[in-house]
Amino acid sequence: MSESKRVRVDPVTDGSEPNELGIFNERVLVLVFESIKWDLPTLCKTASVCRKLRALTMRLLWREMCVYRAPRMVSALTNGGPSSRVAGGWLALAKLLFFCCGCDSTRNFQVGRTIPGHFVKESRFSKTSGRSFLTRTCRSDLLYVSDPCEHAKTDQEEDLGVYRGIFGRFLKSRTRACLVGRGLELEERVRCPYCGARLDNYNEKVDENRM
Incomplete structure (x- = not known):
């Protein structure tokens, strides 16, 4: 899916600490998962590595995966707004x-x-x-x-x-x-x-x- 066709609920903001490198950097993680088309087993394994990655996955990566896999449905459920929330999480x-x-x-x-x-x-x-x-x-x-x-x-x-x-x-x-x-x-x-x-x-x- 090309970048021009993706429906983004809210742009990814790099909430990582200035000294966060590698897998703890949000921008790096998003780019990695985009390159593997948000592979579900890999995402599940990433969330189970440690509490910090689990928290990052809960806050950001599950949302990005849903937007990638079901852009129209996510846009409709969130009313196309910037709040980026769905009932249930x-x-x-x-x-x-x-x-x-x-x-x-x-x-x-x-x-x-x-x-x-x-x-x-x-x-x-x-x-x-x-x-x-x-x-x-x-x-x-x-x-x-x-x-x-x-x-x-x-x-x-x-x-x-x-x-x-x-x-x-x-x-x-x-x-x-x-x-x-x-x-x-x-x-x-x-x-x-x-x-x-x-x-x-x-x-x-x-x-x-x-x-």
Whole structure:
């Protein structure tokens, strides 16, 4: 991807100390990862070297990786502004891009066996696909949804497709207003595998005429 086509949320500012050299220099690290196209395994290993590199990765490198891998989605989620923040943090967004959390049974959704999570080499997220998950009155909301990650089940069952998605400005969305208005309960003991937030119970029976 050429520099002219990259969508940058916020220019990289060299926050390194004047005497920081080598791998602790932010500018050097960004240039190195740009040269290897923000390779995910290398970035994970870098974050595990020491606390200083972990802090630098959390503050800067995860953001830069997300901007490189999904520039349009990041621009839409941040409203193209200079704040450079997303709900849940950049690490959560990076995990969403490249990790399928698998599936386990809940009180409203039963699977024959637990499907473990796993990394994926690449993902395509689309707000057009996201609209298909929204009711008619909520289709002005911004929702990005991935292509399904297919998981084989037993011989008698069809494959299970696991989707991943992220809302933009969820607190102000019509979807949230609808959920709050219906008083839907949160799932017991279930949290988002990416940001840790409690999950709304979308499986409660609702009156479709009010959607």
